[in-house]
Amino acid sequence: MNDTATRSLDSPKARQILKGAKATFLEFGYEGASTDEIVRRAGVSKGTMYNYFPDKRALFTAVIEEECSAQANRLFELASRREDTEATLREIAHKLVALLLSPSMQDLYRLAVSEAVRFPELARSFYDSGPDLGTRRLSQFLAAAVARNELAIDDVELAAHQFDQLCKADIFYKRLFGIRKTFDQAELDRIAKGAVDMFLKAYRP
Template structure:
């Protein structure tokens, strides 16, 4: 049984512990993070932490899951799915770029890659809470737009993955390799607009 499979016990100070764990993991990485430090930052005892989580891996997995879900839900609230594909996809691209270029996403991605051989469940948690969730939500819109005759798509999962890769063009690789850490709105808008236009050139009805 992996940490991911174990039940999480929630209590009065659960969110407090989760916030402290988030700070420590992002600051020290997975290997460098200690339960003692998480307890100190969270202002709780180690016993309280272990009453919620079986181990450090389960704690990290929950930090990733909760933050990815929060970012995804926030992004979706800003998108009106009844608007035309050009508008919706351009805004979706902006939101996606905001997420993948965020400090949280960059740091967690590096942690998951660094620990992939020893703890593959960490990367699985990030993948399922981030890219998989995003693809599922985008597919919902693509199917609705296709039903309205606005798009012509046979493989919705593939189309959603292609859109995500178009959005990450040039910017994500520069960020993840530490070449560039800040991106202005004009640059993000340009990439988002081009991703939308390229996608619609292939899938527009």
């Protein structure tokens, strides 16, 4: 993507294109999403789309990176505001469980997995911007807690991955594979509480 396009992604026209592209990719997948359908949903011409994004791959990458980065920023913004480690972990767990089960994130997971074999670089964009970014942000928070002697962790990166998996226990894959489509708040609270309780049993000094 050229510098002009990169600087313009916050413009109303770019937002319009990204919104139309996201809806098209989620419905048809990367391969099935045509540029004709993208511009139709975005309400722009192909020329306008190409002024912002040089090709469909760049547009797909922008959609994935923006969506995942926005979710990660909302999820972990609280980690920089508070130093109460347990309270912050519990809030992160509740937000993460809800995020993992949200329709938008479930759709992105399915899209990335479905395209991973044919387009591994696109799946890598999702991983780098989503799961890996979240793990890196959580690792930073855990490292700060270790420095305050509130947690005792030798490998904070591994611990961050473990926390993520604890927040997926029981319900994430049921939702991903369509075994169950809805969960009540008590079920979400159960997973979030169990994740933090087990994590602290392992890593509290």
